[in-house]
Amino acid sequence: MNHIVSLKWLLARMYEPDVVIVDCRFLMGQPDAGRELYEASHIPGAVYLDLERDLSAPVEEHGGRHPLPDIFDLTVAISRVGISNESLVVAYDDQGGMMASRLWWLLKYLGHEQVFVLDEGYTAWVDAGFPTSSQQKTLIPARYLATVQHNMLVEMDEVKELLGQDRVTIIDSREGPRYRGEVEPMDKVAGHIPGAINRFWKDGLSDNGAWKGADAQSERFADLDRDGELIVYCGSGVSATPNIIALQEAGFSKVRLYAGSWSDWISYSENPVAVGDEEGKKHVK
Known part of the structure; x- marks a missing residue:
């Protein structure tokens, strides 16, 4: 690795x-x-x-x-x-x-x-x-x-501009229930950035806590466009970083961190919020 x-x-x-x-x-x-x-x-x-x-x-x-x-x-x-x-x-x-x-x-x-x-x-x-x-x-x-290295970072305004663009995938690194908006132990609003997919960061680890190898990491992200742009976030910009390592181990190069993450996104009351799964089940409020 x-x-x-x-x-x-x-x-x-x-x-x-x-x-x-x-x-x-x-x-x-x-x-x-x-x-x-x-x-x-x-x-x-x-x-x-x-x-x-x-x-x-x-x-x-x-x-x-x-x-x-x-x-x-x-x-x-x-x-x-x-x-x-x-x-x-x-x-x-x-x-x-x-x-x-x-x-x-x-x-x-x-x-x-x-x-x-x-x-x-x-x-x-x-x-x-x-x-x-x-x-x-x-x-x-x-x-x-x-x-x-300014190209490693993305700010809230740019995330908002990129919502819905085909070549951009937004990855939420939090656990599934937080992503879906079922629970929210840390922040004032539950849900996720509209259009984001969920890849829980701990799924990059084996049962014994060791990091999975490059092939296993590639399987986690097999549905993603290797030539597309990836934006990774979590609750506050910490647990997104293991996913960035995992993506780089898997061979993805166009990976940026939304450092403020969900807790920054919801600090702007006008920003849209999605709940549920993105596969045809979400709704925006």
């Missing part, structure tokens, strides 16, 4: 000087839990980046529940933990790769190529008997120069 590395791969390289291991564990609704888990035990030498403090901007009226961080602030955050343009970054979490994928996407957005997500996550690392530590690494700041 191009963007995922195995536990044994990291074990063999974890002490190489250019490798930066980043712990991204975070529990929604428990903003301090990830940091506390990191302080108690982590992969030796790992640094910690927090989803809400480091990998998101403060919440405002628009932009969703996890707005993209300011480019300068993000560059400062990753430089502070020792990530330079030459670093090989391996991100991990214990949430199926969702938080690690957010960092993966952000670094790619800054123009960084050598960034990977650790397969299976921290619990699998511990269960394998690999080393852990509670000692925090002394941070030696690095210098990172961003080359922002």
Whole structure:
């Protein structure tokens, strides 16, 4: 796989000087839990980046529940933990790769190529008997120069303009009941962006939590136009990122993130909302 590395791969390289291991564990609704888990035990030498403090901007009226961080602030955050343009970054979490994928996407957005997500996550690392530590690494700041890849991102206005276009597929990464508008535990309005199809991000993982290979990912998206444009979203722009990795593993190249996602979309009261399945069953309100 191009963007995922195995536990044994990291074990063999974890002490190489250019490798930066980043712990991204975070529990929604428990903003301090990830940091506390990191302080108690982590992969030796790992640094910690927090989803809400480091990998998101403060919440405002628009932009969703996890707005993209300011480019300068993000560059400062990753430089502070020792990530330079030459670093090989391996991100991990214990949430199926969702938080690690957010960092993966952000670094790619800054123009960084050598960034990977650790397969299976921290619990699998511990269960394998690999080393852990509670000692925090002394941070030696690095210098990172961003080359922002604006083509990876799509804003709300453009999503709205592209609704209904034949060569554009909008992919909702949330679980089926949230996509269909049957439940909504996080946001004020239930439903999905009209015309979006549903591909739950966790379907990219095997039963044991390992990432599926390229062939299996291709099967998940077999009905999609490989030459068409794909726009991926979720609730707040976090769980969409594992689907972006899966799509790239499957060979899709025209993939963009709607970072504000559903929580941004519904912050504009005039935006249309669909419920139900898109296969002839939806209605728009």
